[in-house]
Amino acid sequence: MIDQQKLYSIWVYLQAEPLFWLTLTIGSYIISDSIYRRTNLFPLLNPVAISVLLVSLILISFDIKYERYFEGAKFIHFLLGPVTVALAIPIYRKWHLIILNSKAIFISLIIGSVFAILVTYILSLQFEIQKELILSLLPRSVTAPIAMGISEIIGGIPSLTAIITIITGVIGASLGVFVFDLIKLKKMEARGFSLGLASHGIGTARAMSRDKNAGVFAAVGMGLSGLTTSILVPLFLKIVM
């Protein structure tokens, strides 16, 4: 017979260990990624979204606090910094493509970044949400650390901005391809750049899984829109407020 008492005490011990949550995070990613590949990269089965749902479901059903989970997951989270530096490599290898298209990149960057802020502002007014929330929404298309910084400067709530930013990334990565197909975009570079600009790292991850050039342009779009948005959002607020 299995000693239930003993199993329970082992579980109590293991769930307090970072190793458990680290293993769970990697495991759910392996499962989600293999589903994603088996469905030929079906966009709605975005591996980030599916693994996040899997892990959250487990945390909620076992009543585990996020802080405990993060004790293990922080080792993975830490790698976000180094992997950002590593993005220099694909950009370096396709540098000739970026130089060739620098004018296209510049014009799309300015129009795209301005549009992202403007459309968020107009929609927020339509939905009549309070000012603090509008301010937290404005920088949402750029990578979380930049967005949170902007939010703080303009008087938004940084933690809310972080949540909004991640949702933006998942939406862009999982639904973007339908928009591109609808308006019949053929060039992978255009699709990638747009994904990086509008949905930062999560969009870039999706672009990289589809096509090398798309991935490079996504990384460039993400980096550049981070710079322009941090200048444009405070400027925009001076004009409208």
Add this chain to the structure above:
Amino acid sequence: MLNSIFTIFLFQLAGEFVQKFFELSIPGPVIGLILLLSVLLLKNRYNRSPSTFERELVSSCESLLNYLPLLFIPVGVGVVMHLTLLEENLISVITIIILGTLLTLAITGFIMERLLKEDNQK
């Protein structure tokens, strides 16, 4: 492998330093990216053939980038666990995000597609 890890960490560290020193609003790792890219491009100007070290760096970075989606899971789980922060605004916020993101993707992609030149160097 260890050389590459060291190089990546070193550039991130340099990026964090520059960010703090000049009090920039750009995150340290993004500055690290720009620094590493600049060094590689400068090096390429004088010596076009990649060294063993550079080849190793390229392959390590590319294998790290393969796992990019994995790295967003911890933050993503945090979002699900803290969704209650949005309270009664949840539906409006999600709608704004969906409409705003899809429209931005369409406009940016549309303009870019028309401005891009063909790559002759492939």
